[in-house]
Amino acid sequence: MSYLSLAITLIFVIIPLVLSKTLNLGLEKDTLIATVRSIIQLLAVGYVLQIVFESEHLIYILLMIILMIAAATQNARKKGVQIKGITRKLVLTFITVEILTQGILLGLGITPATAQYIIPISGMVIGNSMVLSILFLNRFISEVESKSKETELILSLGGTPKQAVHKQLITSIQASTIPTIESQKTIGLVQLPGMMSGQIIAGADPVQAVLFQLLILFLLLTTAVVTSIMLGYLSYPTLFNERMQFLKLEAKK
Amino acid sequence: MPSLNAAVQWNNVTFSVKGKTIIHNLTGTFYEGKITTLVGPSGAGKSTLFKLCNGLHTADTGDILIAGKEIASYPPVELRRMVGFALQDATMIDGTVYENLAMPLTLQGKDLSEEKAQELLQLVGLPITISTQSTNDLSGGQRQKLSIARTLVNRPSILLLDEITSSLDRVSQQDIEALIVRINKHYGTTIVWITHNLQQARTIGDYTWVLIDGQLIESGESSLLDEPENNEVRLFVKGDNS
Structure with missing residues (x-):
């Protein structure tokens, strides 16, 4: 795709801008910011990836992963500032999920140990883990606040802290992981996943694209469940x- | 009075939240096997006192002795099983009457036998057929009775009751009053009862504490409410219309 084609695709930005202006939706400013940010961020990442892929240096790969974890932590922590030490807990969760998934993929030789595979897959895993963390923290905090009387009741009857928040913990883990599981049930029927679509558009064999997409789906399933459970069990003792x-x-704050 | 044993001894206890003092230098005794009623205006710190006693809060300064032992020397779980606490709004977990009743044992990984459940339901005056019913279908009085029965599952030696009859009609109130006296006599349980109803405090209590602004202003036999010595207490009693 050329830069000229990309410029033409801006027509898809103009449509919502015109609609927002006409109907007084007030979305123009945010739409423009989102467009500019996405162009700058993705182009920057594209050039960085080019350098990383060409050099194949382990240090560059690690730096990219650290950058991803830092950005994901910065974004997710806003939803959990009420939980003591949330930054540390998020970093630990993202690192664990990354090591677990890459450990299995590379350890069992499922994907080659090259930047071309490690970085995009890490991006998907950490990105998904971040979204799951936000979903979990949102729900967990609201459950803890709304069920404080039940928590105190269980403690007053001689229950342990874990017993006192067990229901809130389970509800929050379920609520945050259900969207991932549900979306997998209809995948391919309702929508073609982005990565698979991208590969097919780029000329890859559709069956190969599907195999890779399945790998990612299974990976994201582990990511979702491990993220919610780990964050939950790290958070409740505080x-x-x-x-x-x-x-x-x-x-x- | 000197021959009575202290179930809970408070020595110069102070407790504050975010710099605001809730309990001021409180000293006093809840006597073993007796019913002590706690009265005072809203915000006097009565419920806080219960939370200190049950270990849900820790005092900033002073000592609380339970059966002669410093409260901090009890493991929290053991303390809370020993000092039962029936909350003001009879909080229930979603589920059936039986599930709620059995909760103190479920928390210990044990089961409540059907026999024991029936015995407890009968003791508090609830029909045994209610066992499989959802707690959402219970009336206010039934919830309070179930809450008391649930607290009794742990066989507490001290029972703290936080305004358990405040939202009930007269008949249900009398039912609960009779039940508490029965528990006190039957098990020899030390009862401490927060109430806004001074008549109830007089008739049910062996002893009464009057708390105002986190301070124990007057305490003694419940008849003190007939002729309080302290002027603040006199004004408080006069202002009560119940």
Whole structure:
């Protein structure tokens, strides 16, 4: 695709801008910011990836992954500032998910140990883990706040902190992972996944594209479940002190 | 009075939240096997006192002794099983009457036998057929009775009751009052009861504490409410219309 073709595709940005202006939706500013940001960010990533792929240096690959984890943490932590030490917990979760998935992929020789495979797959895994973290934290905080009386009841009857928030924890893990599982049930029927579509458009064999997409889907399933469970089990103890007393969530900063 | 044992001994206890003092330098005793009623205006710190006693809060300064032992020396779970706490709004978990009743044992990984469940339901005056019903279908009085029965599953030696009859009609109130006296006599349980109803405090209580602004202003036999010595208490009692 040439830059001229890309310029022409801006017509797809003009359509929502015109509609927003006509109907007074007030989306013009955000649409423009989103467009400019996506062009700059993706082009920058494209050039960076070109350098990384050409050099094949392990240090560049690691730097890219660190950058992804840092950006994902920065984004997700805003949803969990009420939980003590959320930044550390998110970093630990993203690192674990990355090591687990890449460990299996590379360890079993499923994908080659090259930047071309490691970086895009890491991007998908960490990106998905970030979205899952946001979904989980949103739900968990609201569950903890709305069910504080039940929590106190269980503690007052001699329950442990884990028992006191068990229901809130399970509900939040389920609620955050269900969208990933549900979307897999209709995949291919309702929509063709982006990565697979991209490969097919780029001229790849559709069956090969499907095989790769399946790999990613299974990977994201693990990512979703591991992220929610790990973040949940890292987060709930901070709601209690050593005397098993329920602490109020920290105020939003 | 000196021959009575202390179930809970408070020595110069102070507790504050975010710099605001809720309990001021409180000293007093809840006597073993007796019913103590706690009265005072809203915001006097009565419920906080219960949370301190049940280990849901920790005092900033002072000592709380339960059965003669410093409260911090009890593991939290053991303390909370020993000091039962029936919450004001009879909070229930989603589920049946039986599931709620069995909760204290479920938390210990044990089962509540059907026999024991029936015995407890009968004790609090609930029909045994109610067992499979959802707690959402219970009336306010039934919820309170179930909440008390649930607290009794742990066989607490001290039972804290936080305004458990405040939202009930007169008949249900009398039912619960009779039940509490029965539990006190039957198990010898030490009862501490927060109430806004001074008549109830007089008739049910052996002893009464009057708390105002986190301070224990007056305490003694419940008849103190007839002729309080303290002027603040006199004004409080006068202002009560219940």
